[in-house]
Amino acid sequence: MSSVLVLADDFTGAMDTGHGFAARGCAVRVVVTDPKSDDTDRPSSSDADVLAVDLDSRDLEPEAAAAAVSSFLERGPVPEVVYKKVDSTLRGNVVREVDAALEATGAELAVVAPAFPGTGRVTVNGRHLVEGRPLEDAGYGTDSDLPALFERSEYDVTTLSLETILEGTDAVASTLANRGRDSPEIVVCDAVHDRHLEAIAAGARRCDREVLSVGSGGLASAMSVPNASRSPPEATPEGEGALGIVGSVNERTLEQLEAVPDDRLVELDPATAVANPREAGREAATELESIRRKHGRAVLTGATSRVDVDRASEAAVEHGVDAGPRVAQALGVAAANATETDPPAGLLLTGGAIARAALEELSASAIALTGEAVVDGIPEGVIEDGPAAGTPIVTKAGGFGDRRSIVNCLNFLDRVDEPE
Helix, strand or coil, rough: CCCCCEEEEEEEHHHHHHCCCCCCCCCCEEEEEECCCCCCCCCCCCCEEEEEECCCCCCHHHHHHHHHHHHHHHCCCCCCEEECCCCCCCCCHHHHHHHHHHHHCCCCCEECCCEEEECCEECCCCCECCCCCCCEEEEEEEEEEEEEEEEEEEEEEEEEEEEHHHHHHHHHHHHHHHECCCEEEEEEECCCHHHHHHHHHHHHHCCCCCEEECCCHHHCCCCCCCCCHHHHHHHCCCCCCCEEEECCCCHHHHHCCCCCCHHHHECCCCHHHHHHHHHHHHHHHHHHHHHHHHCCCEEECCCCHHHHHHHHHHHHHHHHCCCHHHHHHHHHHHHHHHHHHHCCEEEEEECCCHHHHHHHHHHCCCCEEEEEEEEEEEEEEEEECCCCCCEEEECCCCCCCCCCCHHHHHHHHHCCCCCC
């Protein structure tokens, strides 16, 4: 059994959180699960120090998301360390999933630190910010007030201030040691720098309490792994050229697509993708193959502007379906067909739903992380199973990165030093 279990609510989150452990030399396996499955067996993890599981629960109803967490933890012995990964912009069923994990593990404290300084996410005086802006002003549709968010919890909520954290590990440990004595508590933490997360993680280890750690990729980088004895694999690409599959419609991602040369970019027709995802995916794969033969690399996207998003929504209304899953399936079909026809040096997958769709079409369920990354939040792994086994992949959440991040990911996978 792995020493650490990471429970994530989406795939890119499982990847960037697992990378926090892999970057320090641990063997990390990321697996996808079906939250609706009746399978009672946990994924294999005997050859990994850390098992990171994507429960795909972010968009479920709150009770279903909580049940997915509880069910997974009840399938077998609870590892020495359980890490509940939450979104660094607090999207999804954060409170219900933390409550479920706290109850299922029997921990006395949930230490909650969602800050990820390397990607511009910090918590100051209980307010969670993205690049200095409150979440509600940054387009994420969530509230920045972390203590207020957790007032919905069935457990008591307290705070760990930056002032205490700045006093160091001993002060953090002493403060936490006095929490959760009579009943479990949730402790929400400030953090604006990696060293603050290090003090939180170290204090939680020393506080003589059973602790459930809750955070994003930032806190994971500060966690210790008991009895770590394995090492990450090295990516050894056999194909040529990088292939990017982009499904996020986050404004940051749309800006990143503008940096991709037009002759390397393929865009799905939104109406066709919604009406017939498999046909749209096959057609896109043919176009990708042609571009890769000419230029060595190609990027497929489901949208380059909000106009495309609106067109997909209109088509979905016309056909009585949900646009998101249809477009994701089309992108996944294209990724699988293009990879089978002409194996790439590596795959870039942007957007958690799109990454899952691509892996499903590739019959892949597990990724071994290499410990390498393009930048914070954009890790590299190697597909472990299915016909694409051995293919390096890089994953990126829609809101991560700067304007050249997609191009930089392709350069990374192509193993080139200079941008185009």
